[in-house]
Amino acid sequence: MELQRIAYALDAELICGPDDWEKINIETVFASDLMSDVLMSDRDEMLMVTSLSTEQSIRSAGIVGSEAIVIANDKTVTEGMIELAKDQDIALFCTRHPKFESCVRLGRIMEV
Amino acid sequence: MSEEHKQPLQSSLRVQELIYGLRISEVMTSKVFAVSRNCTMRDVQTIMKNNSITGVPVVDSKRVVGIVTMNDLMNALEQGAMEQNVTRWMVGEVQTLAEDMPLSFAISAFGKFSFRQFPVVNKKNELTGILTFRNINHALIRELSRQLRQMEQQSEQPVEPASLNLSKVYQLHRYDFENGGKASSEIKKFLKERGVPPKLVRRVAVASYELEINLVAHSIGGMLGFDINENRVKISSHDRGPGIEDTEKALTQGYSTANEWIRSQGFGAGMGLPNVKRVSDEFAIESAVGMGTMVQSIIYLKSEKENENQ
Numbered sequence: 001m002e003l004q005r006i007a008y009a010l011d012a013e014l015i016c017g018p019d020d021w022e023k024i025n026i027e028t029v030f031a032s033d034l035m036s037d038v039l040m041s042d043r044d045e046m047l048m049v050t051s052l053s054t055e056q057s058i059r060s061a062g063i064v065g066s067e068a069i070v071i072a073n074d075k076t077v078t079e080g081m082i083e084l085a086k087d088q089d090i091a092l093f094c095t096r097h098p099k100f101e102s103c104v105r106l107g108r109i110m111e112v
Numbered sequence: 113m114s115e116e117h118k119q120p121l122q123s124s125l126r127v128q129e130l131i132y133g134l135r136i137s138e139v140m141t142s143k144v145f146a147v148s149r150n151c152t153m154r155d156v157q158t159i160m161k162n163n164s165i166t167g168v169p170v171v172d173s174k175r176v177v178g179i180v181t182m183n184d185l186m187n188a189l190e191q192g193a194m195e196q197n198v199t200r201w202m203v204g205e206v207q208t209l210a211e212d213m214p215l216s217f218a219i220s221a222f223g224k225f226s227f228r229q230f231p232v233v234n235k236k237n238e239l240t241g242i243l244t245f246r247n248i249n250h251a252l253i254r255e256l257s258r259q260l261r262q263m264e265q266q267s268e269q270p271v272e273p274a275s276l277n278l279s280k281v282y283q284l285h286r287y288d289f290e291n292g293g294k295a296s297s298e299i300k301k302f303l304k305e306r307g308v309p310p311k312l313v314r315r316v317a318v319a320s321y322e323l324e325i326n327l328v329a330h331s332i333g334g335m336l337g338f339d340i341n342e343n344r345v346k347i348s349s350h351d352r353g354p355g356i357e358d359t360e361k362a363l364t365q366g367y368s369t370a371n372e373w374i375r376s377q378g379f380g381a382g383m384g385l386p387n388v389k390r391v392s393d394e395f396a397i398e399s400a401v402g403m404g405t406m407v408q409s410i411i412y413l414k415s416e417k418e419n420e421n422q
Contacts, residue, residue, distance in 0.1 A: 035378035039318055040387055052378045056325075059293040060378070063300070063317045065310070080290065088297075 017091030140241035178202035217403035
């Protein structure tokens with residue numbers, strides 16, 4: 001599924017991202033505020049949803065191969081996070097919806 | 113700052129990392145002068161004088177039961193008690209070091225205790241050597257000259273841009289979460305640019321990142337070293353303490369000593385070390401309370417079969 005559709009469904013605002021971010025294909029999602037759990041994952045997690053707004057969220061997402069990250073619950077995104085996301089070519093989004101609500105919305109559009 | 117200016121710092125960090133990784137047995141003086149319980153302070157004085165040493169362990173069937181230092185000798189001299197038994201003047205309850213401990217633990221011990229030398233014992237608790245500051249200085253000088261020679265050789269050979277050879281050391285400070293992760297990002301980039309398969313890059317990134325987080329979250333500070341060649345990535349983490357009481361427990365999933373603040377950063381779920389072990393082909397941990405922890409993780413870049421064929 002194209003990232004553009006996901007962004008629309010989550011009412012997500014793009015903070016930074018590569019030029020063609022709309023077309024990025026997302027097939028797997030990982031939602032967690034516990035970076036230790038994220039790092040235990042074995043597959044490529046193309047999209048990460050988290051309400052932990054720290055630089056470590058971006059780093060952890062980068063390690064598990066995420067191409068996009070959505071910060072839920074209207075959390076403030078710091079300059080350092082934006083720098084890191086740019087450096088790793090990760091599209092960074094923010095949404096006002098809480099994490100559970102975001103996951104429900106994602107579930108609805110990703111279910112075939 | 114240009115790369116040129118950064119280099120001395122990197123090489124000094126490397127020397128530090130290298131000597132941290134040495135075993136105490138490689139550095140200690142193995143020729144030890146020791147006395148038995150029934151020797152006199154006069155005997156100790158003679159030994160110290162003839163061999164220019166400042167401390168003599170007291171042993172009972174090879175086990176260390178005390179140590180007589182220059183200080184004890186002076187006290188006995190003052191009291192005119194040089195013919196008395198060493199047991200009356202020695203310091204009992206001696207802090208010993210195990211010979212297979214990494215040298216970094218000994219360096220912490222010198223910082224923690226005010227002793228000028230430590231008797232070194234083997235697994236059977238028998239005296240096998242003695243470690244002084246002088247031993248550490250010698251090791252430092254040896255590694256410095258080795259490093260210098262290596263740098264000279266490297267500057268003669270042009271570096272191939274695609275080469276997988278890399279040695280790099282990062283210093284990490286307590287609670288510096290902002291910089292925890294920098295090392296793994298850099299190493300990840302380095303491997304990716306050289307065409308290492310993404311799955312392997314990820315395992316290296318996970319191991320080094322978890323170790324970085326451990327250093328900033330749990331230690332009072334330490335260093336993370338990378339030694340990479342075309343066959344494998346070796347990651348070593350050394351810290352100065354506080355040390356892990358039960359390493360077995362620390363390797364149990366879900367066991368954690370993290371405080372609230374660490375947890376608020378998304379860590380401290382007790383998955384760090386088990387996760388490093390999970391992604392490593394070879395894994396080793398050593399720790400001593402009050403002295404530090406050393407973790408080593410090796411990840412093969414070629415499958416074992418390929419290694420065997422070479």
